Amino acid sequence: MAVVHFDAVQKIYPNGFEAVKPASFHIEDGEFVVLVGPSGCGKSTMLRMIAGLEDISDGVLQIGGRVVNDIDPADRDIAMVFQNYALYPHMSVRNNIGYGLKNRAVPRDVIAAKVEEAAKMLNLSDYLDRKPSQLSGGQRQRVAMGRAIVRDPALFLFDEPLSNLDAKLRNQMRIEIKALQRRLGVTSVYVTHDQVEAMTMADRIIVMNGGVIEQIGTPAEIYKTPASTFVASFMGAPPMNLLQVTREGAGLRLADQVLNIAAADIDETVTLGIRPEDIVPDPNGSLSIHVDIIEELGAHRLLHGRLEEQSITVHVPKDHDVTTGMSRFSMPLNAVSLFDAKSGRRLS
Amino acid sequence: MTATQKPRKRIRFSTVMDHIVLTLGALFMLVPMLMVFQLSTVPDAEIIQRGPSLNIGDQLDDNFVKAMFEASGFSGENTGVSMLINSFILGIGFAVGKIILGMMAAYAIVYFRLRFATLAFWAIFTTLLLPLEVRILPSYEIVQSLGMLNTYQGLIIPLIASATATFFFRQFFLSVPEELVAAARIDGAGPVKFFIDILVPLSRTMIAAMFIIMFVYGWNQYLWPTMITTEEDMYTLVRGIKQIIQVFEGTNLPEYGRGNLLALIAVIPPVLIVVFFQSWFVKGLTESDK
Incomplete structure (x- = not known):
């Protein structure tokens, strides 16, 4: 559990392209924040900077009061769920979920217990010995969630986790993710281009366009008093x-x-x-x-x-x-x- | 054809043609092998007199014992068995060495921000234009000055730097989704762990495919072993067979039967490897298990 603090964080690629213009904001402990915007607006870059997968060009990023600009992704106490699940195809569900713990030299019996517990929470107990290729899209996404939960991180990062699922499953998973986040109370940053996901899941929404934050606010605020014509036309269907x-x-x-x-x-x-x-x-x-x-x-x-x-x-x-x-x-x-x-x- | 009609099984001209072509192709490959087999069953004198025939003789057992266990040459150390072992060491060492080196080179080129990664890759790629035959004198010079003549290292090491393997693994690694790399990083897998825990298992079909190609290639090496091995206990099969047939001593006949049988034996391991790994081979080259 942690607060996330952005202070003029900026991303400029070596070719001079400014993917994220200096951004300053604050994410409260336990808050579910959704970054939303059209493709290429910089929302994924922002998330990858939080994860440490992308270098921060300028500014200061703090997670839980600690400056993490130069800290390795593995040491940031975060967990991430990816769009294409990013499961290790050659490992069983059990090993997929436990891999992060194994790398942190957690004792074997502790890993086993934690994996069982996470699997129970996600209704995956019957599938622990299967390979990812034997699972449906929704189950795979659950395994990816399990991999995040089991680590007990300070911060969850979601990178468009539902965009590969069909509409019905997406609605269902949306609720599951939200409920899970409520239950665990972990600070979460969720990236999506789907304004329905943003509206329904977020405590607060950050709307981005062209590398700039257009507006930060609760779903109701964003809907009722959009800060710009872009937000007005992007949010709401x-x-x-x-x-x-x-x-x-x-x-x-x-x-x-x-x-x-x-x-x-x-x-x-x-x-x-x-x-x-x-x-x-x-x-x-x-x-x-x-x-x-x-x-x-x-x-x-x-x-x-x-x-x-x-x-x-x-x-x-x-x-x-x-x-x-x-x-x-x-x-x-x-x-x-x-x-x-x-x-x-x-x-x- | 309407929906109610059952599709009739008709023999079509093109199918017949296909089978004829395939059968001819198979015969074209097999007949020389059968000839070699026939020649290894008859006494050597008969070969000189009559050449290949349809007559299957009774010399197979004798020739097998001679081929496998009887020493030839001066030192009496190169029996068929010892040559077979040398060939296996060369084939496996060659294949494994190429795979390990190629994978590691490809890993460095694809996953690390090296200053001249692209340049390095193309430099490696250019070596495809410089096969062993072109650089055989400098290679020999190096091996000789390192004192590696008549050693397994000398046989294997100069051959294992492989542009082909590097290229294949590079293409494969490039197709591994970037998210998987990110997930592993967040899961705390460092470069070595990522390579061993994720990349190697993912590449197993590729590895099998490369192993087949490289094993057969190594097994069939002739020129390099001929240069490097002068002591008979280091001879490989492919090199040693020639020796057997070449020996004329006084009125002795060359031991055709023995040589032919050994040639046949030399063919078996690559064939077995291909048969055994065949499904992996196809998988490795066509589908990627990601």
């Missing part, structure tokens, strides 16, 4: 609607209406963000949207349409009748986010 509005008098003009939002200190054009579920069907509403496509999702429906020339998505409950063509909607002004049109940053 479907993403937040981003509409161009222009300033008019004291308010903002959106299509044919002027919104009464105090906008004294902002530029001529602003990006307005509104979540699809915050737009509600309302015969007397002021937004007239031309609905082109209705997506039936069972529990609810998604309407894809246009507000004048800007595309917009609306989320309506299943018992609400909808047809394609012009419909009227309204949106509460307190659900609106405003972003600088140029920089994409949130305007308070």
Whole structure:
């Protein structure tokens, strides 16, 4: 159990590419932090720097109050679960789980007991003598988890552990991992590109883009008050609607209406963000949207349409009748986010 | 063909052709062996008189005893058995040496940040252009000045540096997933442990494949043993057979039967090795067990 402290940690590759721009943040003891972002955003590099698999170019990284910049991965008191499981194919499940302990010269009977215990926790007791190739994807991922648990580390690192599993298994493993982390109370850093995993599992989410941390916050904060248009469009499915509005008098003009939002200190054009579920069907509403496509999702429906020339998505409950063509909607002004049109940053 | 019709088993022309070609190929390989066998069963005089024939003689036992246990040459130390042992030492030493050296060189090139790793690799690769025959004089000079003539070290060591093995293992190591390396590092496996615990077991099919190729290659060495071994107790089979047939003493006939049988015996170990390791060999070259 440990806190992790980043102080201006930076990664520059020898070819000059800056994979991670100086990042400073803090991970609390026992916290489950998810690093999320599109491919190439630097989230995996960040994780690999914590693991010690990648050198830190500049800055200071502390795990449990100890500066680990120059400490070998094996001595950082961490355990890592990989995307492709990274099990040793020639070893039985038992030896796979126990290998890390064996290398640390733990007595044999202690290893055996710990492996049994971890296997029990993960429902792997019947598979201990099998080879990884005889296991299903979910079981392999469990073995990888077992290998992490058995070491009793201060910090768990997960590198997209669920992306090779099918959708159903992924949902199940998501819950298992979260429950396990709760039970063991080990500080965890989890990397994913899947915003659903990020939202459901995290205590706090770190959203990254292009080597920069866009926002750090709880899932609710990130969802409700995204710090930039990038976060707004990346987190949430479907993403937040981003509409161009222009300033008019004291308010903002959106299509044919002027919104009464105090906008004294902002530029001529602003990006307005509104979540699809915050737009509600309302015969007397002021937004007239031309609905082109209705997506039936069972529990609810998604309407894809246009507000004048800007595309917009609306989320309506299943018992609400909808047809394609012009419909009227309204949106509460307190659900609106405003972003600088140029920089994409949130305007308070 | 509709779905209700049962596919009929028809003999197709191309299948027949395939079998003809394969049968001819097999005969092409086997007939010389059968001839050698036939020649080792008849008395030497008959070989001189009549040459190869279809007649299977009764000399096989005699020739076998002579081939395996009777000494030839001057020192009386190179019996078939001693030559067989020397050949095994050369073949196995050669194969094992090449595999160990090749694996370790490939390990260094692939997994360590060496300054000139690529250059080193291509330098090793270039040595494929310099087979033993090209560098035989300097190699001999070195072995001679190290006093390793007529020793097993002298036979084996100059031959074991192998670009082929290094290249094969390099390609294999490059295909080992990077995550596995990372996992082992986090599990606390240092370079030596990683090599022994992870890489060697993962490469076992590759090792088997290399062993077959290299054993046969080493077993069949002729020129180098001829240069290095002048004492008869160091002769290998391939080198020694020639000696038997060459000896003309007065009116004695060359011992064809004995020589032919020894040639046949010399073929057996490589064949057995290939048969025994065959499935590993195919696995090693085609699939990677990762």
